[in-house]
Amino acid sequence: MATSLFSDIHMAAPDAILGITEAFRNDPTPTKVNLGVGVYQDAQGRIPVLNSVQQAAKIWATQEDTKTYLPIDGVPGFIQANQELLFGKDSSLLKEKRVATVQSVGGSGGLKLGIEFIKRFMGQDTIYVSDPSWENHRVIFEAAGMKVETYPYYDPQSFGLRAADMLSTLRTLKPRTPVLLHACCHNPTGVDLDESTWKEVVDICAERELIPFIDFAYQGFADGIVPDSRPIQLFVEKGLTFFVANSFAKSFSIYRERVGALSVVTGSQKEAAAVTSQIKRIVRMIYSSPPSYGAQLVAIVLSHPELRPMWENELGEMRNRIHEMRHLFAQKLKAVLPDKDFAFILNQRGMFSYSGLSVDVMKALREKYHVYGLDSGRICVAALNHSNVDYVCESVASLVKGT
Ligand code: LMR
Numbered sequence: 036m037a038t039s040l041f042s043d044i045h046m047a048a049p050d051a052i053l054g055i056t057e058a059f060r061n062d063p064t065p066t067k068v069n070l071g072v073g074v075y076q077d078a079q080g081r082i083p084v085l086n087s088v089q090q091a092a093k094i095w096a097t098q099e100d101t102k103t104y105l106p107i108d109g110v111p112g113f114i115q116a117n118q119e120l121l122f123g124k125d126s127s128l129l130k131e132k133r134v135a136t137v138q139s140v141g142g143s144g145g146l147k148l149g150i151e152f153i154k155r156f157m158g159q160d161t162i163y164v165s166d167p168s169w170e171n172h173r174v175i176f177e178a179a180g181m182k183v184e185t186y187p188y189y190d191p192q193s194f195g196l197r198a199a200d201m202l203s204t205l206r207t208l209k210p211r212t213p214v215l216l217h218a219c220c221h222n223p224t225g226v227d228l229d230e231s232t233w234k235e236v237v238d239i240c241a242e243r244e245l246i247p248f249i250d251f252a253y254q255g256f257a258d259g260i261v262p263d264s265r266p267i268q269l270f271v272e273k274g275l276t277f278f279v280a281n282s283f284a285k286s287f288s289i290y291r292e293r294v295g296a297l298s299v300v301t302g303s304q305k306e307a308a309a310v311t312s313q314i315k316r317i318v319r320m321i322y323s324s325p326p327s328y329g330a331q332l333v334a335i336v337l338s339h340p341e342l343r344p345m346w347e348n349e350l351g352e353m354r355n356r357i358h359e360m361r362h363l364f365a366q367k368l369k370a371v372l373p374d375k376d377f378a379f380i381l382n383q384r385g386m387f388s389y390s391g392l393s394v395d396v397m398k399a400l401r402e403k404y405h406v407y408g409l410d411s412g413r414i415c416v417a418a419l420n421h422s423n424v425d426y427v428c429e430s431v432a433s434l435v436k437g438t
Pocket of ligand 1: 053072
């Protein structure tokens with residue numbers, strides 16, 4: 036064989052999150068549990084296809100009459116429904132056509148479009164993310180040529196928010212610094228800001244003229260569709276312009292369909308049109324135009340008089356089950372480790388619990404007990420159920436006892 040062109044390509048390190056799922060898949064042990072990736076599982080351990088989504092698929096099968104390209108900015112009905120979900124049906128922003136929304140390849144795609152826009156058009160080379168943040172934030176932002184700095188967020192001593200440190204760091208940032216904020220269900224910690232801290236963040240963003248970039252991947256998983264969008268409302272009420280990347284992977288349980296969007300709240304209809312036109316050019320440069328299927332299903336569900344309430348119920352069931360599992364997890368851990376305090380787990384929200392377990396414990400959990408969580412100690416409580424929670428807690432206890 037002639038000299039290969041690829042002989043000096045090294046293996047990439049496994050992905051910090053999806054690599055754990057690959058290792059889980061390759062593990063033949065029947066008692067294995069995947070608490071790594073942020074994916075909701077029902078009481079039987081299945082990743083459900085929601086009824087509302089199944090019904091929408093049937094409707095779409097009767098409606099689809101072409102496979103031609105979508106417009107670069109995506110399915111029109113999806114864009115409108117998404118804006119109404121984020122900002123409210125009666126939002127004056129929407130009446131004034133001040134929001135530029137472009138469908139994206141999942142929430143990650145929305146982050147990518149947003150950061151490319153910031154890099155190209157807003158003259159910025161550094162973005163601030165929470166310490167810690169979702170692993171892929173850094174990956175996506177650095178790949179766009181940005182430096183990634185952190186602002187204080189999680190306090191491992193109190194298992195809560197370093198609110199004062201976070202706010203004082205944000206106060207030091209130069210005008211027009213982009214700041215990534217998690218709207219709710221902070222990934223990986225599950226620790227969210229309360230309303231008064233959000234108000235302070237919004238005030239600082241206004242005073243310092245920062246560029247807020249909100250990642251909204253878990254709408255409906257904390258308190259509900261409307262309450263979870265409260266931080267966005269606060270930015271709107273303050274009259275700020277900002278970015279939101281959102282995802283339907285979790286709220287519709289359609290992970291592999293890759294449905295998300297980037298929305299940019301601008302100052303006027305004219306600005307929104309200009310911003311949309313530039314984001315469309317970025318889409319064209321990266322993947323030309325978006326896929327159709329998942330966004331059509333979301334558009335049908337959100338605008339259908341029966342499927343919409345059906346979806347809201349299904350989302351509520353997912354939220355309630357996660358809540359129940361979080362309580363069960365804390366209670367069972369307390370039962371097997373009575374000397375330790377796990378009350379902090381109850382204050383966390385969304386799919387994740389930052390368990391406080393060390394990297395050594397997380398590795399031993401995988402190697403000895405086939406319980407897969409992230410090295411950071413992040414555990415997906417949305418994958419716990421009545422059949423696996425005892426095994427998980429006992430495995431944790433056998434490693435933690437005496438430490
Ligand atoms: C996670 O954090 O586990 C999810 O957002 C899935 C992913 O792509 O990382």
